[in-house]
Amino acid sequence: MQYQNSKVSKKTQISLYERMLKPRMIEEKMLILLRQGKISKWFSGIGQEAISVGVTSVMQPEEYILPMHRNLGVFTTRDIPLYRLFAQWQGKASGFTNGRDRSFHFGTQEFNIVGMISHLGPQLGVADGIALADVLKKNNHVTAVFTGEGGTSEGDFHEALNVAAVWNLPVLFCIENNGYGLSTPTSEQYKCEHLADKGKGYGMESHIIDGNNILEVYATVDKLCKKMRKNPAPILLEFKTFRMRGHEEASGTKYVPKELMEKWAQKDPIANYEKFLLDEQIIDTQKIDAIKAKITAEINENLKLAFDENEVEISETKELKDVYKSFEYEHVKEGSVVENIRLVDAVSNGLKQSMEKYDDLVIMGQDIADYGGVFKITDGFVDAFGKERVRNTPICESAIVSAAMGLSINGMKAVMEMQFADFASSGFNPIVNYLAKSHYRWGEKADVVIRMPCGGDVGAGPFHSQTNEAWFTKTPGLKVVYPAFPKDAKGLLNTAINDPNPVLFFEHKGLYRSVYQNVPSDYYTIPLGKAAILKEGGEITIVSYGAGVHWALKTLEMHQEVEADLIDLRTLAPLDIEAIYASVKKTGKLIILQEDSLFGGIASDISALVMENCFEHLDAPVKRVASIETPIPFAKNLENNYLPKDRFAAELLDLLAY
Structure with a gap:
């Protein structure tokens, strides 16, 4: 392994070594605890530390990182207190999910980290939304999101790359190509020689990096991030590495050829880098021993804190309360001036007034910009608010739902128009698994409204006529609104946009232009949950x-x-x-x-x-x-x-x- 250190200070080189050593030593301790039955499961990133540490080390603290379950180095490099990580893995209250989720299935706004869900793909679209918010705020930030080579087969991967490319979003897509998706080798996962080649199909820059070479990772990513901050555009990185342990510890590695395991063992990122530092006299054995002693003491001290903490207390009241972010409804009275309008006009009017009320509200959907949407709800909105806030999207419902979540995470509001409610099936996963569960899992709101033109009696057939509200009323964490009259539609939509929780807002197509009512012209609200x-x-x-x-x-x-x-x-x-x-x-x-x-x-x-x-x-x-x-x-x-x-x-x- 060749190390080029001419542009990296000695202090940084030592810091990178210490930062890689820390997650490795934590993992080695966790494997002991796993065998002792003191933790329930472990997804090992041993052998891949250089990627997490290298990427995180060049990211600015205020920039978001979206890691996977083998990216312990992201969390430790961001200096999350170890006792909180240990408590998380034991289901204790000092963790990040109050015992409601395990592993790295959490996020933390304090450290600008957004963890994964088991469905993998949605976080790529979430990264798009976070980056979009940064672009709109002119923050000059980069968002880094991780996936494995197995995750690149999911549709969300392709949707997210396409959206990022079309919108010129500063997203660093990091593929950790570690050889296997559980037990399936890369030869059975994709046909191209390199996953980086997929970037060409989306018109984006891509690079292949030796994921076991910390200095190559650090220097290359640092250079690319500096460029992305000046000229926003996505970049696809394929880190070549290897998974030295099972998908999770119970899986084992019997399916991996012995010679392949031995080959990659010789490319261990820490052992090789340590030898390099010693050979270059950048570090000595005494310093190494001191670093290891310091990390060992930190691990033991924080483990004691986590072990001494009591089990999570059961409170059904708290469990139910935390499904939704608290929302103090603010009633805005109806004005005396009314106009007799259709339901479609009331929806459009409410949406427009909410756009005027919130400068950070973004509307996304297919054909909603110049065309005004298939039902003309947003006709004229581009002239009023501009294309940055009224955004046509590619046909990729899943990525746009996820992007709406990303906007919310980065402090903005989002309304997505599902062109027809039927098409929500293509965005079902992020709706029911990401938007619905985020606040309960780690206290993160999903300030998203999804508008759902729905319903039959219009001769539109099986794919444009469904009224599919029952798909979502079953899912805790979602709010579902379904007005029958223009006045209710406007007032309830305004409230739905005010509410920081995810709302599915159903609008019956058959009522759009057949029902008229006197509707207050000014902005007003109607409370949710009131018949x-x-x-x-x-x-x-x-x-x-x-x-x-x-x-x-x-x-x-x-x-x-x-x-x-x-x-x-x-x-x-x-x-x-x-x-x-x-x-x-x-x-x-x-x-x-x-x-x-x-x-x-x-x-x-x-x-x-x-x-x-x-x-x-x-x-x-x-x-x-x-x-x-x-x-x-x-x-x-x-x-x-x-x-x-x-x-x-x-x-x-x-x-x-x-």
Whole structure:
């Protein structure tokens, strides 16, 4: 291994040695503790220390790094107190996740580190969002994100590289090519000779670096970061290295040829560098012994602190409270000036006024800029706010959801337009695993609203007509809003944007241009989790939302003899279940109407909750009315048969007669 140290000071060379030695010695201690049963799992980065330490050493403290589970050197080089890391690995409260997650599945704003999730790919898009925020703030910062060679096969990798290239984002994409993805060798993972070659396809600069040579890593990355800070653009780095231990310790390394293991053992980044420093008389054995003694003492002292700490206390109240970031709703009253507008206009108006309210709010989506979006919600927004804040995106839902999270992490707000709610399936992973879980896991908000044009009765077929709110009401950590009227749409959207938690905001396409209402012209808010009582009567309770509310209103107009409470939920998570309980206790009967197919929908949960909590007040079984159990068909007669709007009246009258 050849070391070129002419441009690196002796002090820095010694520091790099100490910084590599520290994670190695921690790992060696952790492997002992693993065998003793004192930690549950370990993902070893032994042999790869030069990459983590080299990259982190050239990054500025305020620049974000997004590491993986073999990047202990990132955390130690950023000087995170060891007892906090040890507590994290033991599930103690002094860690970063209060025992809710393990390993390096955490982030810390204090040290500008954003840890991984097991699904690997989303953090690449998150890095894009963090870098975008830096570009918009003109910070001249670089964001570094790590992945393994196995992770480069995921779609998120390709989406994130493409977005970074198109938007000229200063992201340093670091691939640690360590030979194996669990047990699958690189020969079975990709066909190109070098992963760095993939950069050419995205029009970005790329380099191959000896990942075991600390001075090469340090000098090369330092040079590239200085260039990126002056001229923002992404760079792809492939670090050639090797995984000397199993994917995790239980996996072992029996699948690795012995000669390959021996070859890479000879390229150990610490042993070789130590010999170089000794040969160059930059360090001596006495200094090495002193460094090792210092690290050993630090490890032992901090381990004692972690071991002496009590187990995490169980508090169901705290567990539930920490799913969401606290949000103090600020009510803004409606003004007296109103205009009669459609639901589509109300959404556009609310979004525009929120853009005026928040200079750090960015809107992203396909075709939303000059074209104004397929539903023209953002028509004229580019002229008002510029293309930096109203951003067309490539067709890559997953990367853009992740980028929205990155904007939030770096102190901005994001609204993403899912062109059709159906397409959320392509961004499902970061929605339910990243946005939804981040605050519960490590206290990080996801200040993101995803607008979801949804719903049938428009002849759009199986891929443009779904009302898929039940995919998300099942997931703790998400808020789900579903207005039926223009006035509610504007006020609730404003509140959703104010809320620092992730909100799925459903907008029914069939209502966009068919429903008019007098809507206050000025900015105002409506609280989430508060249902609206549209009609009052003592015979029966009708609960619905979205287009179902209008179907129920039409039915009641046709059957004016029916005296019903009609509840428009408006928000599905949080759900105003107390309003439903109060009505059911008055009427004794409940019918729930939803557009979604019956099984597994929100109506099922409402029914179960009422049965469990209001059973003694019921005079009849709870009735659910919904679409049939098929995908949504295209032909109008088939779609009419699918939807419950024409069946609702008969079901309502039947329940009344029970």
